[in-house]
Amino acid sequence: MKKYFILFLSAFIFWGCEDFLDVNTSLDSDETTTPNYMLPAVLGNMAYAHYAHGETTAYITQYVTTEYGTHAVKDRWDYRSVLRINAWRRHYFDVAGNANKMILFAQEEGSKNYAGVGKIMMAFSFLTATDLFGDMPVLDAFSGDYNPRYNAQDTVYMEVNKWLTEGLADLDQASAENRAMTSNEDHIFAGNLTNWKSFAHAIRARMLLHTANFQGGYQAVLDAIDQARPGWSEPLYAFPDQAANDWEINLWGPARANPQWDFADIRNMLTNSVHTNFFMNAMNLSGAHDPRLYKLTTPGKNGNYFSIPASAGIGALSMDDFAVLYNGYWTSDNSPLILITDEELYFIEAEAAFYANDRGRAWQAYLNGIQRNFNRLGVPEAYIPYSNSPAVAQNADELEIFDIMMQKYIALYFQPEVWVDMRRYKYSTQAYPGLQYPENALELYDGQWIQRLPYDPQTEYIYNPNEIERLGAREDTWVVTPLWWVVNSTLSN
Template sequence: MIKKIFILVIILISITSCEKFLDVNEDLDSPYTSTPNFLLPPVIANMATSVYDHGETDSYFTQQVATLSGYHLEKDRWDYLKAHRIPQWRRHYHNIAINAKHVVQSAERENSTNYKGIANIIYALSTLTTTDMFGDMPFSEALTGNPAPKYDDQQFIYSEVQRILDEAIVTLENTDLNTSRKLTSEEDIVYGGDINKWIKFAHAIKARALLHLTPNVNQNYSEVIAEAKKALDGWQDATFNYALGDGSALQLNQWGPSKSRPDWDYRANILDKSAPSHFMLIEALKYDEENKIVNDPRQLLLMKPNEKGDYLYVYPAEGKSATLSETDFPDLYNSYVTGDVSPMLFFTEEELHFILAEAYFQSGDIDNAYTSFSNGIKANMKRAGVSDDDINSFLAGSTIPHSSSEITLSDIMMQKYVALWLQGEIWVDMRRYGYSDQIYPGLKKPKYLAYYWDAENPNEWIQRLPYDTETEEIYNKPELERLGAYQNPDWLKKPMFWAKQ
């Protein structure tokens, strides 16, 4: 099944890259004439790659991992002036958004509203993750054939994401499965055609997006709680299951040790050239370096120690000592995230629990905050493979609060940090709270950054990525200049509208 999906991915990428030539002769395999059952699987598969793309970039900004060399221009030095390709931008517009549009159009032609609703949910998710990385972006004039569309502001994008999700929910709630085209696991590898689960997923994305607006834009925590609770009622994790593939290179998780690259321009992981940062290992996982005591059982499952049983770390942008080799550092492969057939996690139960924990805490409902906090830890530990006995021991241990009277916002955010291992959502959280060492105790800005970063300013952190140079600087330079984003390193320092200013 996955083999068929990735073949369709490659075909559809080729088609949408050459659309201007398709108006000469009718092509029965084109997105204009094909049926939605052939068009939807590549959209979902490309979303899986997008989730990887974002995590593979953001997990270095959030210091879950750091490179062993310390010299990577982008991951270590935050130097994007020399960047040529920004895959997250291309993935959204070239692979997901345009093809989701084709699914919707095809589904509307035959009144298959189940396909339409699902395609719009993926489109909304991709739009949200893209704007959270770049900020303002083309939307109202995007996907129309205009090579230089205007950039809409991020506030508008956020309102449109909510609108699309609301409409998708209504569409799916009113879908007549007797008249819509059949949807099975062949077409829907996430939920096997269960539209009720897709509705829950849409509510989860709404909760995530609404949480992003807190605490800086508004404090509308009741809405966040309502959406998260709707999602959790009958929730099933939204994942892309590589275990259903045949093990070929095209059908493996890109986080895995095989470093799968479904296409030539896909960015391979460098986990074999990386290690947990000091912040991840010591501050978040609470590893007792002096006595070599593992306090969080997930540590044993996220990374394997070296031959001596040691867990070594590096500081971002500093790299390893010359006296150490790569094998002296933990092996980051074959965790629940980083195996060749590990599922790609679009949205998990534990994230919903931590969304609730933060929203309850910030709205003053500390008892429910503590309950959701504990549920988030349990859900993540079960996913990682921790035994029930070890879960109970951890919850009773000294590294986390034991009651609502002890819990702090920092406790919630630090446990979410661990639970969303290698996921891009953590970068949103850190920016919302201004990289605060009150929320993330022990977090420190890297020392050795590109020349345009102020080493003396502890509050100057990376806030966004530049736009793709090979498309936007060529075709849409006036819009970049209007924003102040054209070859301007200060653009990387500008907080999102939802971030702490």
């Protein structure tokens, strides 16, 4: 049984703070703990970071747009006055920093199970972070150097792959003599190491898909999928129906939880947001409202489902004519947070098989992904009529890449990985028919799409200025500078 996840408000959330806050601590003694006390914080913070990434990317990928179209970041991609980029801090301080210490403590006591899980979480956190930022410190990230060199993204990817390999090896060597890992410590898989191994293979499949088009790696993607399947269980965080504290509430929900240990920017803006034309068109592929729409949202006051172009603002329209974005499957106070969904695995398989010229496997995986999403959202009876509609490719020969990517877009509602997909395809209308450049994006971008987030101004621009200068990251156009796997992409645009 999945345990409800709780973000532990302890020193483990930011272990490095102890040296700063406790003036009575001897500088000659290194503070230690045991890995079982650190794992809940690593996993809880990973869930928190996953939400925060999605809350940022949901506007870029045009699931939603703000009511007035004037928000500097969400509508205009204007980061020039932003003082904090919390996604950077959450990765290094909350997730990877804790995971690194947990791995060291686990290695000291010989707990291969904790060391392996820690390395898998390091891999996941670094992969998601580098796909937001690009180049970043990895080789010297935890060396104690205040000015670590930013490594190229391909180097980060190599380290991610190394952590996955080492993590799997550690889990293979885990034994009953290791420190116990139960649902009290492991809020994802309750200590099931087979599930953790499958998750590691799924992370690798996701990573390999990012570069398969220019590294000839589609068969490797399919191999990773095949290795993930046997022990697969979704890496899911559950929340209680009745929460006693803010940190027991899914941050996508209508309570708009604002935990005291974070800044207000973590609160969702769905109250003041509406669906875009691009998303609503995706929900009308069959010529009528996709039945999943009514499970992703709830009806507005007037029962309508209006939409607007990204960043255009509603103008004279009434918010009563738009869907309420709360209390859908993903946006309730007790909705789950899932790091990689069943549907994503199916659509990774479909895309890789499509380019590997195995159209039969691609089509079946594509159908499996759609059906799994209908089942998840509680409308299994609607799958057959929908699958027979023009919204779905009727056979393997008809299947096109936009069929796969648009159904993946629907199924991965609010998931941050969708932004990776759009950038891999260079925001192509061949993969995403009807996608339009936002009306109010900054003019200085000259029609270029956003490609990355800026580094955290309060840490990197102050304490590591030489690296920022070397990369050119002070330029206002840095956020429209493509990442490594976009520059090398051979996918059509």
